[in-house]
Amino acid sequence: MPAEWAAHAATWMSWPADDELWFGHLEPVRAEFAELVRTVARFEPVQLLVRDSESEQDARARLHGANVAYHHVPLDDVWLRDNGPIFVRRGEGREADLAFVNWRFNAWGGKFESDHDDRVPEYVAQALGMAHWDRPEVLEGGGIEVNGLGLGLTTRSCFLTDTRNPGLSEEGYAALLAETLGIRKLLWLDGGLENDHTDGHIDTITRFVDETTVVTSVESDPADPNHAVMARNLAALREMTDTAGEPLRVVELPLPANRLDGAEGRLPPTYANFYIGNGFVAVPQYGDPHDGPALDVLRPLFPGREVIGLSSRAIIEGGGSFHCVTQQQPVGLTWTGE
Structure with a gap:
């Protein structure tokens, strides 16, 4: 699996x-979403899945002129990081063989409906004419981070x-992900x-953020339930x-200063849910005092990329942000299995 x-x-x-x-906050x-798609499409093509004609008409109206295929x-739902394919590559660069792994998706342990989303990788395989491996295990793309060198x-x-x-x-997961x-x-x-x-x-x-550096979220308020968990992770x-x-180089990234609550209790806003693309990094922003400081932490870590803060205050109501709604297709030659 290549690094992002x-x-x-x-x-x-x-x-x-x-x-x-x-x-009730779809608008x-x-x-x-439109601002995020337009931003990504400035740097690379976007392949956009739409549920029905209304969705396509709405997206086309908002994304007019953007580099988007429908x-x-x-x-x-929209969390393609988790229900979409995970691409893998044999070799390097544009001549590499490209395929993907199709894991089962059960909406984070059966929390929501998922039958349609579980079939998305099969559609992607058809659209790309690409060979892939169907696995019986449940695994979401947001659950795994890689540095592209086997870590x-x-x-x-x-x-x-x-x-x-x-x-x-x-030990079983280690063997599975190695394979x-x-x-x-x-x-x-x-x-x-x-x-x-x-x-x-x-x-x-x-x-x-590179082959030897990680950013990790930290919570400065000892009274916040996230404080102890993030501190253990940091250690x-x-x-x-x-x-x-x-040793890894470890960089601390603040969590938003203000607690956000939604229809189902506390929301999990985070700046770590950024998306790295060709020449850019899209970073969620929440109208929070830590929005700017988070960008200040991230910008030096991505030389040669434009680090762009975009609003995710509405999207976070669904429980995720920019990394959760994107899935990268690396460059490479589509492998047909022949």
Whole structure:
């Protein structure tokens, strides 16, 4: 599995369509989605899945002139990082063979409807004419981070739940991800953010920004329930090493200063849910005092890329942000299995 900063052929996304899922806030969600899609499309093509004619008409009206291709696909929701394919590559650069792994998706342990979203990778395979591997295990893309050199990061709170792959141990996951994604060393953190319905995806708290550097979320208020969990993660990361046995460089990234609450309790806003593309990094912003300082932390870590802050105040009502709604397709030659 290539690192996210490797060159992309395209970004795949799904257009929001269900006002009930967005607690009656579909209009501001679509406005923020449109800004994100337009930003990504400035740098690379966007392959946009739309549920129905209304969704396509709405998206086309908002995205007029953007580098976007539209695909009619039955959808439950928009979190394509988790229900979409995970691309893998054999070789390097534009001549590499490209395929993907199709994991089962059960909406984070059966929390929501997922039958349509579980079939999205099969559509992508058809659209690209691409070979792929169907796996019986449940796994979401937001649950795994890679540096592109065989090092992976995940959380126990997510992978070890009994609603995903009962009985699969840390050692079992290590073997599985070595076989399927080329991860030779899998690092484990304990948990994620309070009230994260993904059970603590790694992409909401800790991210690789290059082959040897991670940013990790920290909470400065000792009274906040996130404080202790993030502090344990930080301490663990400082003891971890890469595949060569060298210590990781660990950079602290603040969580938003203000608590956000939604229709179902506390929301999990985070700046770690950024998306890295060709020449840019899109960073969620929440109208929070820490918006600017978070950008100040991230900009020096991405030389040669434009680090862009975009509003995610409406999108976070659904429980995720920019990384959760995107899936990169690396450059490479489509492998047909022949």
